[in-house]
Amino acid sequence: MQADAAPCEVAIVGDNFMLPEMFEDAIRSACGERVALRSMRLPWPDAPMEHGYARPGFAGLKEYQGDPDTIVRFVGDAQVLVTQLAPLSAGMLEQLPSLRLVAVSRGGPVNIDMAAAHARGVRVVNTPGRNASAVAEFTIGAILAETRLIRAGHESLRAGEWRGDFYRADRTGRELSEMTVGVVGYGQIGTRVVRLLKAFGCRIMVADPYVQLSAVDRDDGVAHVHLDALLAQSDVVTLHARVTAETTGFIGRAQFAAMRKGAFFINTARGPLVDYDALYDALASDHLGGAMLETFAIEPVPPDWPLLRLPNVTLTPHIAGASVRTVTIAATAAAEEVRRYVAGEPPLNPC
Numbered sequence: 001m002q003a004d005a006a007p008c009e010v011a012i013v014g015d016n017f018m019l020p021e022m023f024e025d026a027i028r029s030a031c032g033e034r035v036a037l038r039s040m041r042l043p044w045p046d047a048p049m050e051h052g053y054a055r056p057g058f059a060g061l062k063e064y065q066g067d068p069d070t071i072v073r074f075v076g077d078a079q080v081l082v083t084q085l086a087p088l089s090a091g092m093l094e095q096l097p098s099l100r101l102v103a104v105s106r107g108g109p110v111n112i113d114m115a116a117a118h119a120r121g122v123r124v125v126n127t128p129g130r131n132a133s134a135v136a137e138f139t140i141g142a143i144l145a146e147t148r149l150i151r152a153g154h155e156s157l158r159a160g161e162w163r164g165d166f167y168r169a170d171r172t173g174r175e176l177s178e179m180t181v182g183v184v185g186y187g188q189i190g191t192r193v194v195r196l197l198k199a200f201g202c203r204i205m206v207a208d209p210y211v212q213l214s215a216v217d218r219d220d221g222v223a224h225v226h227l228d229a230l231l232a233q234s235d236v237v238t239l240h241a242r243v244t245a246e247t248t249g250f251i252g253r254a255q256f257a258a259m260r261k262g263a264f265f266i267n268t269a270r271g272p273l274v275d276y277d278a279l280y281d282a283l284a285s286d287h288l289g290g291a292m293l294e295t296f297a298i299e300p301v302p303p304d305w306p307l308l309r310l311p312n313v314t315l316t317p318h319i320a321g322a323s324v325r326t327v328t329i330a331a332t333a334a335a336e337e338v339r340r341y342v343a344g345e346p347p348l349n350p351c
Helices: 019-035 066-077 090-094 114-118 133-147 150-157 187-198 215-219 227-233 253-258 278-282 324-341
Strands: 008-014 037-041 081-085 099-103 121-125 181-183 202-208 236-239 264-266 288-293 313-315
Touching: 008 019, 008 066, 008 324, 019 037, 019 324, 066 090, 081 324, 090 114, 090 288, 099 324, 114 121, 121 133, 133 150, 133 236, 133 264, 133 288, 133 313, 181 187, 181 227, 181 288, 187 202, 202 227, 215 278, 227 253, 253 278
Parallel strands: 008 037, 008 081, 081 099, 099 121, 181 202, 181 236, 236 264, 264 288, 288 313
Antiparallel strands: none
16 A cells, blocks of 8 residues: 555454454554554344344355344445454445455354355455464363363252262273373364373374374374274364364264263364264263263254253353453454555465
8 A cells, every 4th residue: 555545444343252442453553554443343242143044145154243234334435344243245245345355353254255255356364273272272171071070070069969979989080191082173273182182191193184293293192093993992082173064964873883982072163063963862871971062053052952951961152262362363363464455465364
């Protein structure tokens, strides 16, 4: 941009997690006076997201929040939109002829009709790995909550029961140092989970057919195996794959049957990866020792969902990636993409 050029108009649509002011501070720090900012805030997570299949004309979107007409009016003639959840359908893009860049502060632009954006020459960038550290830490906590009876002990005390039998040798939890942990998916989160697990001294196996282990992990004895071998040998299986056509429902009845009796299943990835009816049966029959579920195929979870009633399951409402550091990382990454656009430089993370 020329030094005497008008500032680039940037519309920021934040929410109660990705705060607009965090975006503003990061973008001003990166771009100075070369941008003119305006912001609005959506009510997420205090109000749920919507899904593209539920609204005509939004089939290219998976999940989003925000009234389309309100978003279009707010973005107006801005060249840049920075958001986490605001929708952009094909119809909306037709009403935003000035828009040139959309920075989505999440791992995937699931709130954007990517085909329509490409057709109109709108560049879309994202912030991959923004919550990788947060989810990896959460995963370690989830594993410990199950394997060391933290959740079970808490629930018994809350119910007024002192479970002295948790100290029995045939009932108490096992240390990670004597266990094999299988990590399914070796992306930004899976690699961090492996790094954290090493401190516990456990045997670590990784299943991911599309990547190779790092030299450090190979030297540290991490084993790269087929999914079948991982399921058969692991005391804990923790899921970190992305949702694709190949992975949708790829952990199902046959995979749970292949796991060791008494093993633990952890899902801090995505709900559609798992056949939850099959998981219910594996838990209800005590084939699996327990499960920790952080994400679900339908969110919010229906109140009559059978897994809510099982005693050997820990559940949390999709909060593994929620940390202040996640917000900071995402805002900084989005701001750098805006700076690069204003400076005429190529994007770092084009979608």
